[in-house]
Amino acid sequence: MTHPLAVRAVVPGSGFVAGCVVSTWLDVTPAGPVAWLLLGHPPPRRPGETTGSVEEGLRSIAAVMGLRRVVERVPYVGERLLIRGPITALDYGHPDCLLRLPDPGPRWRAHLTRGGLACITLGLDSMPLGASRDAIDTYIRRSAAAGRALVGATGVRTRW
Template sequence: MITPIRAVPGPRFTAGCTISTWMHTGERLGMPLGYLLIGYGPPELPNESPDSIEDGLMGMVAAMGMRPVVEQVPECGPRLIMNGPITSFDYGHPEWTLRLPHPGAIWRAHVSAGRPVCVMIGLDPLQTGTSAQCVSAYLERACSKGRVYMGAATLRRF
């Protein structure tokens, strides 16, 4: 089987991405872990379709060497960038990064300390402004269908 080559999308695509960040302090892990979920809502623009959106998201997955959520989480390298109050994410495009809206002080402190963030890309439509419970339900559904890819990213130091 031949794996299709997908382009890494530019800013027109990423402007439509839905982004969620949070911390998990679960006892099973023994330490806090930061999370970053990148998704996309249902098609809204004339040139968007479920297939074109999935191609864009899979271009990001391929560029970062992410793996399905059921596999071992690969290291994706230093992709988180913090410059003053602005936090962005290098998703593999040669020129552009994805700005993360308000990840929160605790999440930023976690990243600043050099701790990893679990990055997930969900292929099923993800609405903007969803609550923590909705994100949790989304992940449960999408993971059970094999529609989430994962990788671990850290802070890029300049």
């Protein structure tokens, strides 16, 4: 059965994901720590890139990883994070490349290496580069309310 979010079979490669906006943070809640990984894309800026092609690439990533709309139950999408030394990467479903994350910090990494999960949130709307924490919160709320945020829970893979 085809994933309802799939729009093409090919997951975008390193050129596309190199342009993605990635943000990580750790929330400390009464229930314990929650690691977050936000993935999005700025407005089109590369030759041949359009709003439609960017969304198509993001939807392909979401489909391959098994992400679902925020209003649905958050699915566990497998162990998609890789942590080795100073490198943290996301297996986003491409057969030949990973998405290297900006350094998420020692507390985020420790939470995951101790068996904690991260919530991947993929936003389909354009996300500004260098957004503040307040701007990111607003972006997530707006995207979730409009059905344009997709989520999944993931953990750390023990093998590359």
